[in-house]
Amino acid sequence: MAKRTFRGGVHPYDGKALSKDKPIRDILPKGELVYPLSQHIGAPAKPIVEKGQRVLAGEKIAEAGGFVSSPVYASVSGTVKCIEPRRTVTGDNINCIVIENDMQYEAAPPIHTMNFKDMKREDIIHIIGEAGIVGMGGAGFPTQVKLSPKEPDKIDYVIVNCAECEPYLTSDYRKMLEEPDKLVRGLQIMLSLFPGAQGILAVEDNKPDCIEKLRKQTENLDHIFVRALMTKYPQGSERQLIYAVTGRTINSTMLPADQGCVVNNVDTVIAICNAIDEGQPLMHRIVTVTGDAVREPQNFRVKTGTLYSELIEEAGGFVTQPEKIISGGPMMGFAIFDIDVPVTKTSSALLCMTKDEVSMWEVGPCINCGRCVEVCPSRLIPTRLAEHADHFNTEGFLELNGMECVECGSCTYICPAKRQLAQSIKSMRKTILANRRKG
Numbered sequence: 397m398a399k400r401t402f403r404g405g406v407h408p409y410d411g412k413a414l415s416k417d418k419p420i421r422d423i424l425p426k427g428e429l430v431y432p433l434s435q436h437i438g439a440p441a442k443p444i445v446e447k448g449q450r451v452l453a454g455e456k457i458a459e460a461g462g463f464v465s466s467p468v469y470a471s472v473s474g475t476v477k478c479i480e481p482r483r484t485v486t487g488d489n490i491n492c493i494v495i496e497n498d499m500q501y502e503a504a505p506p507i508h509t510m511n512f513k514d515m516k517r518e519d520i521i522h523i524i525g526e527a528g529i530v531g532m533g534g535a536g537f538p539t540q541v542k543l544s545p546k547e548p549d550k551i552d553y554v555i556v557n558c559a560e561c562e563p564y565l566t567s568d569y570r571k572m573l574e575e576p577d578k579l580v581r582g583l584q585i586m587l588s589l590f591p592g593a594q595g596i597l598a599v600e601d602n603k604p605d606c607i608e609k610l611r612k613q614t615e616n617l618d619h620i621f622v623r624a625l626m627t628k629y630p631q632g633s634e635r636q637l638i639y640a641v642t643g644r645t646i647n648s649t650m651l652p653a654d655q656g657c658v659v660n661n662v663d664t665v666i667a668i669c670n671a672i673d674e675g676q677p678l679m680h681r682i683v684t685v686t687g688d689a690v691r692e693p694q695n696f697r698v699k700t701g702t703l704y705s706e707l708i709e710e711a712g713g714f715v716t717q718p719e720k721i722i723s724g725g726p727m728m729g730f731a732i733f734d735i736d737v738p739v740t741k742t743s744s745a746l747l748c749m750t751k752d753e754v755s756m757w758e759v760g761p762c763i764n765c766g767r768c769v770e771v772c773p774s775r776l777i778p779t780r781l782a783e784h785a786d787h788f789n790t791e792g793f794l795e796l797n798g799m800e801c802v803e804c805g806s807c808t809y810i811c812p813a814k815r816q817l818a819q820s821i822k823s824m825r826k827t828i829l830a831n832r833r834k835g
């Protein structure tokens with residue numbers, strides 16, 4: 397049964413007014429394009445081009461490195477300059493294919509020319525994998541794997557995550573307004589894989605214009621419904637979204653498919669439509685460039701591989717030098733120090749703030765107010781988890797179900813003592829997961 401929301405959560409300042417009314421603008425890259433071979437969860441892609449080779453826009457330059465992996469496509473025509481480690485948005489040096497743009501934008505043939513009506517289930521899934529589509533909301537999980545559950549007949553809901561609950565982000569909002577037809581078409585393609593399922597477009601109720609537009613777009617479609625969800629962060633977190641839409645619960649050891657659900661975000665669903673209907677691989681995405689340090693906040697359609705610094709330039713540069721730059725939103729994004737890093741399949745926003753408020757906080761002792769417990773959507777005790785994390789007490793951390801944290805940051809946001817709870821918990825989870833992989 398639908399709940400419209402979940403337990404816990406917070407209501408941060410949303411900052412969306414800065415860019416929500418800015419239509420998506422196409423921008424063309426000026427300099428070289430940099431394509432990391434790891435833009436997804438799973439094995440890195442393997443290069444299939446060499447230094448000096450000419451490539452076309454939409455040509456595959458790296459193939460999937462395993463079952464859970466994804467190929468990479470050139471987004472411009474030009475020459476392969478080198479394949480070498482380059483700094484990426486996480487600060488890590490990752491092997492990248494660098495292409496010198498010849499500014500011709502000469503296109504490769506489409507990745508397939510089949511008619512949708514003639515496609516079998518396996519063809520659709522294969523093309524989605526071949527197109528290099530991954531979860532573009534940030535997770536980067538290869539979409540063809542997500543669309544291949546063991547028991548497709550047991551999928552009851554195909555949910556499009558239209559919540560966009562992260563403050564400041566407006567790229568999904570603009571896509572819902574500007575391309576509702578492609579969004580619904582992408583959902584219909586996914587539904588063709590799960591004949592027993594209904595499609596749900598789950599939108600927070602602070603976007604009434606999107607709800608209206610999508611309802612109009614789907615009024616004659618039997619199996620597709622638009623659900624308005626209560627506006628609350630982290631409504632777009634996968635587990636919270638599934639609960640709000642279906643009343644079903646999942647934990648860290650389960651997949652959404654274990655509870656009969658498949659969830660994809662707006663950009664991913666539109667990428668599916670582009671791949672199946674037009675034979676177009678994933679080679680661009682929408683990025684919101686915003687924050688009070690940006691002269692003209694905007695929503696850009698960007699070719700993957702373009703450097704963040706070029707997006708800043710297109711947005712009129714900085715009003716003043718920002719104290720903090722975040723890739724993604726303020727709750728789940730991460731601070732970056734170098735803007736000469738490439739846009740990847742999972743880049744959603746570039747947030748530039750004149751003040752680094754977090755660094756000005758004076759961290760105090762816990763006053764046992766219990767607010768972090770109240771807001772935790774995973775029903776955890778963040779204050780005690782953070783304590784275990786700070787003392788590297790794995791056993792205590794696991795006993796308190798620390799692995800169920802969805803890293804939403806609500807506990808840090810609400811804490812009056814300004815304790816960096818989520819940061820401690822997140823780094824402990826990362827360590828435990830890395831140790832498990834090694835084991």
Ligand code: SF4
Nearest residue numbers: 772801802804805807
């Ligand atoms: S403990 Fe994790 S899930 Fe709970 S509020 Fe903090 S970051 Fe969110």
Ligand code: SF4
Nearest residue numbers: 762763765766768811
């Ligand atoms: S919100 Fe902060 S001060 Fe309150 S119990 Fe949690 S950690 Fe302690």
